[in-house]
Amino acid sequence: MGGRNPSDPQPTACPSPDVPPTDPRPPAPPQPGGGLPDREALRRFVTEASGRVGKREIARAFNLGPEHKAALRAMLRELALEGTLVPAGARRFRASAAMPEAALVQVTGTDPDGDPIARPVVWDGDGPAPVVFMHPEQKGRPALAPGERVVARLKRLGPGRYEGRTLRRLTDAPGRIVGVFRPTTLYDGPGPLAPPRRHAEAGRLVPADRRAKAEWIIPAGETMGAEAEEVVVAEPLPLAGSGLKPARIVARLGPMGDARSVSLLAIHTHSIPDQFPAEALSEAERARGVSPEGREDLRDVPLITIDGEDARDFDDAVYAEPDGDGFRLIVAIADVAHYVRPGSALDREARRRGNSVYFPDRVVPMLPEALSNGWCSLRPGEDRGCLFAEIFIDAAGNKTRHRFGRGIMRSAARLTYDQAQAIVGNVEESQQETGLPDGLINTLFTAWRALSTARARRGTLDLDVPERVVRLDTSGRITAIEPRPRHDSHRLIEEFMVLANVAAAEELERRRRPCLYRIHAPPSPERAEAMRDSLSAMGFDLPPPGALRARDLGAVLARAAQGEASGPASGTPVSGTLVSETILRAQSQAEYSPDNIGHFGLALPAYAHFTSPIRRYADLLVHRALIGMGTQPADGMPAADAACLDEIGEQVSTAERRAALAERETTERYVAAWLADRVGAEFSGHVSGVTRFGAFVTLTQTGATGLVPVSTLPDDVWTHDEKTQTLRGRHGGLALRLGQPVTVRLVEATPVTGGLLFALVGANPAAASGPARRARGTRPR
Structure with a gap:
């Protein structure tokens, strides 16, 4: 196995904890008589601060008393709602991040008109980095290619949108390109049409990134023997001037139709580390079982694991028994911290990876297989070290108390979700098929129902967004693409894990120990307002952004599920899936941070990931913090890590987003390959997004999403109404709006990018608003 690539990102280096923190508060003139500052003075004070400030710092700077509280x-709430200030941890604020006049940006793709789109290389603001729409380069200069970095002069266009003009180009091409090789023949004849030949061309490289519009020339002698339609990795070759740029193939990943090639394409595109250093592998191979000494013995407790049929590792086990009117629950998690010690080669590699990445044909694990599928996998009948949470709940599902401990356990059974669902309610079958104690499965489900009741009272956000699963046969061919089933057994495990995660966060918070929280901020005011407009067009009302709670969105989802609202034009019920997609688009991304601002979606004041240390580095840090309470064992959290949880949280959050993008793109490529043989076929679906350049349609059967370009719509002048999320023909009267049922014809399926192009066959006639009339003196485009 290969070692670390020097070009791979290294674990974040944190500042020394011995350096005293600087005071983030700028000097502020005291107000006469200790009066409340005006909005501008308060905004200026927070803006000039070098860090986060809270009410205590503000009160001290302006000589405020309790009467001003x-x-x-x-005032702080108003400034936050208007976007001048943003929340930055528990009861703390900082100035809203704005892009400077000039900044370093990297080109990520092109818009439908072919103009480059970029994002800032460094972004410290909340939410996704803003989009920079770059002006085309001056005449005679090559266009900006995806991956290039430039210093750009910026002008704000609106929330999250900037206009950019190139001041200085820093790179001429991306470091490497992943795509499909296609042999080609150039025109060799004489005359003015013959292009200047700096490289004899052997073929073209079609980039896998659908945002990259330009192909690359592969010169003769630089193909590495690649065959037609083979997935390859290439690096740019130097070339001055305009036109397509040349590249050299440096790695062959396999035929495009091969399942292994599809996942390898994503791995290389996103630079996901998939080779462990030899030192980390050696540490994992030396691992052995834990000793019972110093651990609580849980081997007589019939803990069981419940996972998917295709699960590769089992890192959580559950147990429940009646306790008076309530229940005693145990959630036991593999003791990964015992094997992955701070500062070790395993620890450095786990932090670099951040998490495991799951593809239909493989897993890129955070830990070597000797641990992830061995000593840290809770296999039935084998002794394993664990960290456990013993939790007591009442009949209404409220947690009454909890405690954490380090133990040794022996899983009594490994069940799949389907098996657990089939067993519930049948005690005799439970005994016959699994050998479990009478009623254990029923007790687990009864406890889950109590927890579900508490969850409903809390008012959480449960989005109905179907997850697609790609089924492959033994040779890697796609056999089916279908929604992943959701049973009560899935919800049972989720609810038990949420309960344990809450207990972990509360325990560390109570003992004032460092904790990497799982936080989820409410939607930004801009996104919340856009969501209100979209849902209003569907017949739903929401409170203003400042008063929005998760239970308000849950009520909308419940009404949609019951068909209580309909689109104003069509009069047809709005689908719950569409409402879920609309709400999902408005949400902030969950992330990891030592500053606890709560979890909006789960409606929880404190939440931390504790239950999956095999596949998430954040969970391993929570384990170390729990282990270190009261003592500092070798596998507890070091002071250096505790001092730089901000940097670690940002690093693992980035790795999580990278994994999610790679997994989603892989599924899209599988879907495109699945549909490639059905070009010309018609499908039913609904409009899931509208833009100025067309409408996105999601197919009912597969959940695949593709674009209906505006150029394929009936001849008309099409305008996009961003507020109502409508694409309307000015003269013909036809309108496409969110949720509208449509029939489309598949025009193109491109497996290398995962892109789908549709043409509109028919739309709900009721969606047309107003008579099809033409304004005087105008004609369709």
Whole structure:
């Protein structure tokens, strides 16, 4: 196995904890008589601060007393709602991040008109980095290619949108390109049409990134023997001037139709580490079982694991028994911290990876297989070290108390979700098929129902967004693409894990120990307002952004599920899936941070990931913090890590987003390959997004999403209404709006990018608003 690539990102280096923190508060002139500052003075004070500030720092700077507390809180809330300030941890604020006048940006793709789109290389603001729409380069200069970095002069266009003009180009091409090789023949004849030949061309490289519009020339002698339609990795070759750029193939990943090639394409495109250093592998191979000494013995407790049929590792086990009117629950998690010690080669590699990445044909694990599928997998009948949470709940599902411990356990059974669902309610079958104690499965489900009741009272956000699963046969061919089933057994495990995660966060918070929280901020004011507009067009009302809670969105989802609302034009019920997609688009991304701002979606004041240390580095840090309470064992959290949880949280959050993108793109490529043989076929679906350049349609059967370009719509002048999310023909009267049922014809399926192009066959006639009339003196485009 290969070692670390020097070009791979290294684990974040944190500042020394011995350096005293600087005071983030700028000097502020005291107000005469200690009066409340005006909005501009308060905004200027927070803006000039070098870090986060809270009400205590503000009160000290402006000589405020307790009588100003309510007014200050109201002023801070107003400034946050208008976007001048943003929440930055528990009861702390900082100035809203704005792009400077000039910044370093990297080109990520092109818009439908072929103009480059970029994003800032460094972004410290909340939510996704803003989009920079770059002006075309001056005449005679090559266009900006995806991957290039430039210093750009920026002008704000609106929330999250900037206009950019190139001041200085820093790179001429991306470091490497992943795509499909296609042999080609150039025109060799004489005359003015013959292009200047700096390289004898052997073929073209079609980039896998669908945002990259330009192909690359592969010169003769630089193909590495690649065959037609083979997935390859290439690096740019130097070339001055305009036109397509040349590249050299440096790795062959396999035929495009091969399942292994599809996942390898994603791995290389996103630079996901898939080779463990020899030192880390050696540490994993030396691992052995834990000793019972110093651990609580749980081997007589019939803990069981419940996972998917295709699960590769088992890192959580559950148990429940009646306790008076309530229940005693145990959630036991593999003791990964015992094997992955701080500062070890395993620890450095796990932090670099951040998490495991799951593809239909493989897993890129965070830990070597000797641990992830061996000593840290809770296999039935084998002794394993664990960290456990013993939790007591009442009949209404409220947690009454909990405790954490380090133990040794022996899983009594490994069940799949389907098996657990089939067993529930049948005690005799449970005994016959699994050998489990009478009623254990029923007790687990009864406890889950109590927890579900508490969840409903709390008012959480449960989005109905179907997850697609790709089924492959033994040779890697696609056999089916279908929604992943959701049973009560899935929800049972989820609810038990949420309960344990809450207990872990509360325990560390109570003991004032460092904790990497799982946080989820409410939607930004801009996104919340856009969501209100979209849902209003569907017949739903929401409170203003400042008063929005997860239970408000849950109520909308419940109404949609019951068909209580309909689109104003069509009069047809709005699908719950569409409402879920609309709400999902407005959500902030969950992330990891030592500053606890709560979890909006789960409606929880404190939440931390504790239950999957095999596949998430954040969970391993929570384990170390729990282990270190009261003592500092060798596998507890070091002071250096505790001092730089901000940097670690940002690093693992980035790795999580990278994994999610790679997994989603892989599924899209499988879907495109699945549909490639059905070009020309018609499918039913609904409009899931509208833009100025067309409408996105999601197919009912597979959940695949593709674009209906505006150029394929009936001849008309099409305008996009961003507020109502409608694409309307000015003269013909036809309108496409979110949720509208449509029939489309598949025009193109491109497996290398995962892109689908549709043409509109028919739309709900009721969606046309107004008579099809033409304004005087105008004609369709």
